[in-house]
Amino acid sequence: MKLPSEVFCTILLLIFADNSKADIPGCNYFDTVDISYIERQNDSYLYDDILIPASLTGYYEFMDFGDGFIRPVKKHLRACVCSVRPCIPICCPAKNFLPNGKCEDGLKEELARFEPYIYLTSMDGEERVPLTDMAIIRDEFWDCDEMIFISDFYYFLEQVRIQNFNKFGLIVWFQDGTFWVTVDLVLKKHEYCLYRHNFNSDFPKSMWLIVHRCRTDLLPGYLEILIVSSICNVLTIAVYLYIKKLRNVTGKCIICCLFSRFIQDLITVLDRLKLINAICSPAGYSLYFLLMAANLWLSVISYHTWKVLTSLNRVEITYRFLRYNVFVWSTASIMTGSIYLVNHIWENDPSQWNWLPLVGFIRCSVKDWHSSVWIYISGPSLVLSTFNVTMFTLTAIYIWKVKGNIKKFTNEEEERIGCINFDSQTYLQFLRLSIVMGLTWIFNVIPFSARFYIFWKWVGIISDYFHSAFGIVIFVLLVLKRSTWTLLMES
Structure with a gap:
């Protein structure tokens, strides 16, 4: 029988609390500091010119954040410095x-x-x-x-x-x-x-x-899913680069979008593992740049897909992909430059702190808490997601009308069979279009504060898991389909 998560967490907290008291008797965890990097000298440790006796030290295998959350970590030495000063x-x-x-x-x-x-x-x-x-x-x-x-x-x-x-x-x-x-x-x-x-x-x-x-x-398994998703992004990019027929404007846009997602996910993984603190600020601005670029590429794909499917002229216009590149990378650069200037100018002004993007403060990324998130992330993402939804709706209506007109020219038996084919093929086509055109990313604009309500909390959790596995979904829908495998075998 499975224990409820609350009971399980409570048991863990009690266990860790007992270990804490046993390590340094009479010392609260929050009176301690990590001294793993300090060498012992004459039965004491020198922490910031403060001599701490070895009797006030102990080994810990967790971090306590005081809000009911305890994270298991590698065993390390801590000292009860607040007992000295x-x-x-x-x-x-x-x-x-x-x-x-x-x-x-x-x-x-x-x-x-x-x-x-x-x-x-x-x-x-x-x-x-x-x-x-x-x-x-x-x-x-x-x-x-x-x-x-x-x-x-x-x-x-x-x-x-x-x-x-x-x-x-x-x-x-x-x-x-x-x-x-x-x-x-x-x-x-x-x-x-x-x-x-x-x-x-x-x-x-x-x-x-x-x-x-x-x-x-992080949600359980989030990093592992992100790593697998990154691998799938690389595989999808490789397939699209290998097959010549897929290297059209749409394919190139998909490659650019997935490449942005791949680097973005890589930085996120390294940040969560605390492996890029030495280059935290550059990594944070790069992360924001790639986040905006990936979202812009989804909008470009949405627009281009609608334009191609509804246009009578299927010949690709010269320099169209180049124009898309100029639009995406320049827009993402301007947005990244803006948050850099805001951080640089007001970082030392505490009165402006709540409204800053705070790259490199909490993590190597833009903060996702407070109303200011609508300025840096949620606002632009909402605009782009709304555009994507509009393009998908117009494209779906056009496809539906074309399919309906074709049915009129078939006889009754063919119409009955065609209706069955229409349902299965069209809905699968709509599924691919909705993913490639970035429909699901609109759920990422849910305010962080809304996640304190149970419904939006679960919507956010499902959205986080789905988008962490976005590369896997794209690989399944675009690479593992029959037409792509046929092109791969013919290449």
């Missing part, structure tokens, strides 16, 4: 993470230049503490991060007694890193981090805080 989390973009776990984004130089500090208040009085004297935990950005502005608050140590806590505007910062803002905002250490470009303003009277709203992970 007060901690403060400051987010690090994916593009600045080094293979050894360090973050090279210029934070140390910025702290040395501006010398920021905070006030820690205990029962014994108030103490001004420079950030350079604290243990700085370099957090990752999460998928649904949101920037908020906080001003006029006070910091308190864990020992402070909470009295008259209903006082308006009072914010308590415990030594364990928890923010408690009356009843309006309660943030534990793993639920927020400071933004790096914070310290040249009115800090610490006011600051920009990044709040972790949610975290997503």
